[in-house]
Amino acid sequence: MSTQVPQQTDETDAETEPDAEEEPSKGDLRREKKAERAAEREREAAEADPLAGEDTRELKVFRFDPEVEGKQEPRFDEFHVPFEKGMTVLDALIYARDTYDSSLTFRHSCRQAVCGSDAMFVNGQQRLACKTQLSDLSDPVRIEPLPHADVRKDLVVDMQHFYDQMDAVEPYFDADELPEDELEEQRQSRANRETVKMSTRCIWCGACMSSCNIAAGDNQYLGPAALNKAYRFAMDEREGESRKRERLEIIEQEHGVWRCQTQFSCTEVCPKDIPLTEHIQELKREAVKNNLKFW
Amino acid sequence: MASNTTYEHDVIVVGAGGAGLRAAIAAQEAGADVAIVSKLHPVRSHTGAAEGGINAAIRDGDSWEDHAYDTMKGSDYLGDAPAIEALCRESPKETIQLEHWGMAFSREEDGTVSQRPFGGLSFPRTTYAGAETGHQLLHTMYEQVVKRGIEVYDEWHVMNLAVTDEDDPTDRSCHGVVGYEIRSGEIAGFRARDGVILATGGMGQVFDHTTNAVANTGDGVAMAYRAGVPMEDMEFIQFHPTTLPSTGVLISEGVRGEGGILYNGEGERFMFEHGYANNDGELASRDVVARAELTEVNEGRGIEDEYVHLDMRHLGEDRILDRLENILHLAEDFEGVDGLEEPMPVKPGQHYAMGGIETNEYGQTCVDGLYAVGECACASVHGANRLGGNALPELIVFGKLAGHHAAGEEFEEPEIETGKRGDYEDADFEAPVTLGERAAGADAESTADAAADGGEAVTDPDAVLEIAVDREVAQVEELLEGDGVNHAEIRSAVQETMTANVNVFREEEGLKEALVDLREARDRYDDVGVSDPSRTFNTDLLHTLETRNILDIAEALTMGALARNEFRGAHWRKENQIRDDENWLKHTLISWNDGDPDLWYRPVILEGENKRYEPKVRSY
Numbered sequence: 066m067s068t069q070v071p072q073q074t075d076e077t078d079a080e081t082e083p084d085a086e087e088e089p090s091k092g093d094l095r096r097e098k099k100a101e102r103a104a105e106r107e108r109e110a111a112e113a114d115p116l117a118g119e120d121t122r123e124l125k126v127f128r129f130d131p132e133v134e135g136k137q138e139p140r141f142d143e144f145h146v147p148f149e150k151g152m153t154v155l156d157a158l159i160y161a162r163d164t165y166d167s168s169l170t171f172r173h174s175c176r177q178a179v180c181g182s183d184a185m186f187v188n189g190q191q192r193l194a195c196k197t198q199l200s201d202l203s204d205p206v207r208i209e210p211l212p213h214a215d216v217r218k219d220l221v222v223d224m225q226h227f228y229d230q231m232d233a234v235e236p237y238f239d240a241d242e243l244p245e246d247e248l249e250e251q252r253q254s255r256a257n258r259e260t261v262k263m264s265t266r267c268i269w270c271g272a273c274m275s276s277c278n279i280a281a282g283d284n285q286y287l288g289p290a291a292l293n294k295a296y297r298f299a300m301d302e303r304e305g306e307s308r309k310r311e312r313l314e315i316i317e318q319e320h321g322v323w324r325c326q327t328q329f330s331c332t333e334v335c336p337k338d339i340p341l342t343e344h345i346q347e348l349k350r351e352a353v354k355n356n357l358k359f360w
Numbered sequence: 361m362a363s364n365t366t367y368e369h370d371v372i373v374v375g376a377g378g379a380g381l382r383a384a385i386a387a388q389e390a391g392a393d394v395a396i397v398s399k400l401h402p403v404r405s406h407t408g409a410a411e412g413g414i415n416a417a418i419r420d421g422d423s424w425e426d427h428a429y430d431t432m433k434g435s436d437y438l439g440d441a442p443a444i445e446a447l448c449r450e451s452p453k454e455t456i457q458l459e460h461w462g463m464a465f466s467r468e469e470d471g472t473v474s475q476r477p478f479g480g481l482s483f484p485r486t487t488y489a490g491a492e493t494g495h496q497l498l499h500t501m502y503e504q505v506v507k508r509g510i511e512v513y514d515e516w517h518v519m520n521l522a523v524t525d526e527d528d529p530t531d532r533s534c535h536g537v538v539g540y541e542i543r544s545g546e547i548a549g550f551r552a553r554d555g556v557i558l559a560t561g562g563m564g565q566v567f568d569h570t571t572n573a574v575a576n577t578g579d580g581v582a583m584a585y586r587a588g589v590p591m592e593d594m595e596f597i598q599f600h601p602t603t604l605p606s607t608g609v610l611i612s613e614g615v616r617g618e619g620g621i622l623y624n625g626e627g628e629r630f631m632f633e634h635g636y637a638n639n640d641g642e643l644a645s646r647d648v649v650a651r652a653e654l655t656e657v658n659e660g661r662g663i664e665d666e667y668v669h670l671d672m673r674h675l676g677e678d679r680i681l682d683r684l685e686n687i688l689h690l691a692e693d694f695e696g697v698d699g700l701e702e703p704m705p706v707k708p709g710q711h712y713a714m715g716g717i718e719t720n721e722y723g724q725t726c727v728d729g730l731y732a733v734g735e736c737a738c739a740s741v742h743g744a745n746r747l748g749g750n751a752l753p754e755l756i757v758f759g760k761l762a763g764h765h766a767a768g769e770e771f772e773e774p775e776i777e778t779g780k781r782g783d784y785e786d787a788d789f790e791a792p793v794t795l796g797e798r799a800a801g802a803d804a805e806s807t808a809d810a811a812a813d814g815g816e817a818v819t820d821p822d823a824v825l826e827i828a829v830d831r832e833v834a835q836v837e838e839l840l841e842g843d844g845v846n847h848a849e850i851r852s853a854v855q856e857t858m859t860a861n862v863n864v865f866r867e868e869e870g871l872k873e874a875l876v877d878l879r880e881a882r883d884r885y886d887d888v889g890v891s892d893p894s895r896t897f898n899t900d901l902l903h904t905l906e907t908r909n910i911l912d913i914a915e916a917l918t919m920g921a922l923a924r925n926e927f928r929g930a931h932w933r934k935e936n937q938i939r940d941d942e943n944w945l946k947h948t949l950i951s952w953n954d955g956d957p958d959l960w961y962r963p964v965i966l967e968g969e970n971k972r973y974e975p976k977v978r979s980y
Binding site: 244265 | 403504891
């Protein structure tokens, strides 16, 4: 389907109303006209029904843009997309963007559930848009940005707080000692790799953090993703005891593991099936053992 | 919205996948103040989607020389020996370095890292972490970047390079980049005191069925090209034999490495039964398997006229869960198939660009201070066909070498020459249409164009950066204010013609048709417009800028494919289905010569450190 734009002349001068205080620049006027034309096209697209007779699905998509007049007030837009077997929420969003409204904004990249950039709130649950089949959802499909995060624009949220919490647990391997030979491995038992394996699968999508009631009420709570990251290293046998103790001290702080109320919402939404709640409970047990040593 | 901000560092790394992160760590270890500028946050990089593994000769009975031999053979003798030997010599150390950084490799009973067989390898030397090696590598490396406090400017799209404008590209130097902050729309200069390292990854978005991420639009290659750096061997595109038909999602070669079997629609194990690879069967190299699958489909033995089956059920649940678990999830989520119960549908899809920015074995380009590493670069280690498991070592080995070099460490004289000088041969090439020319928004798209008008060459680094920033500010203004054709239409036109005409099987007529279509797409790009007026997270603008890169890359790729009338590695030509070593043992190079793509050749380097690699018939 074409979104060919009608050619418009650039005669803005004739319509200029002189402003008493400050003359708007030519660029401002052009931008204004352009916004008007964009709004006009959106209206036309909304009214026309080119998909009559096709198997379509309805999307209700959250819209907001702090920069553009008319979009500063959050609203939902409806898009109708032709449905094909195997279509995902991301496919539908791309169709809507490329066909109806190129300003519709969302993050996406790998479309195979590994880059973690397209976590959204779809029909009331945090999901990765790329691995959510439309056929599994009831119509209309309501698509919103991740809750409990600042919305930058449309479905894009500010991830900075999430990244900061990840940083707070010193998220890097830090072994006490390494083999002297640069060609020799540190060795890790298969069992130990199994222990940490699931925790290493995190793709930083932020779905868990967004679903967590505690994180919503306590901005300083490290949250499930960061605690899972801490688990990944604290449980790795190669790091050594003293480093492990330091790690446990980080997660035992006031806004650490003890805040978790085992509601399992993080585990429920994790697109990589990481047993986040279990990992947090395991850390609580380790923390208790750690303290017992000193009591 | 002009900006007065300039960020300044010794080394600027563009891109934050495996190669970019490794380069940044290396530059910092060598004492440089380094920053990474990346369109995506590092953990979103496409390195995370790599599945199979890292080839490294780390076990008794194996040697880096054997790895080099396999790689040379796999490349169909279009690889340069000095680069291949560097790759294979350094890979063991770099792989174990990752292990020392805590990477969660799969393990043997004794706790050492596991290895498995991969296509085209004479030893099971592919080190791996389940079927998610790239994810583990990317996160491990990013963790080390965090540990070192390396500055990362994430969600900053690099639009252009700040390169001086001497007439001859080999006299030019690079002093920084121009970045566009996606969140705010701010355009700023990044001044690099010592060097810029491009690590922008793949260019799969040139095709419509690809394993590559949507962000893989070849930005670095196109930027370097327009600044005067040649693109090398662009016609060599790897089509991976096992991608899911509906999405292009990759099913790792690890499945075949572990013993997965390919069947056609008649239930035949066609790799053997139809004689495509009587010795290695499913583990022949990727080009061989991809052609075999398509031949089956074209001869009516495919399934639903589109794909074949990859079966791993006989491997048993335990082994699959241990080594290929991720594959089960992908098949389930994206194709609705349970790999434990049924065979998976697969077909070839664009996967990897063997070609890219011409570099030597240290990642240097012909422009002083400009480096390129990883998939965007061509050193060249993959030649006409990349072996599975050789992309990840490329990232870490050349990332490290370039990082150290850019930070000022001394290295021996390179053996690979860059730029149009010395031993080259002009091509005799006629295109059916006018090629190259113009960009939307600006008449001259790099600082490198001005001197051609007889103007004074600008050489002051700050002035060069300022000019580059001003150009991009002007371009963005024009794109935002102009109204016109949507980039998505142009992009899909390019992807369609490339998939129809420049795919696994290629013929002269189709290649010419593609060039005509690309010319038409270029003309339409003249009228491109961005309809979203916002400065906040304007993906409409971002994709419009990327589409220009896709156009330039698609054109160069097709030119190279049309000119190379032989069959080598991944490049199959209907007119000439034999490898022609007498005429074609040479690299294709394409330079942007004032808007006019210039095609020329340079001989392959077959002389290694201690031996010469004699081309042999490649059979599996």
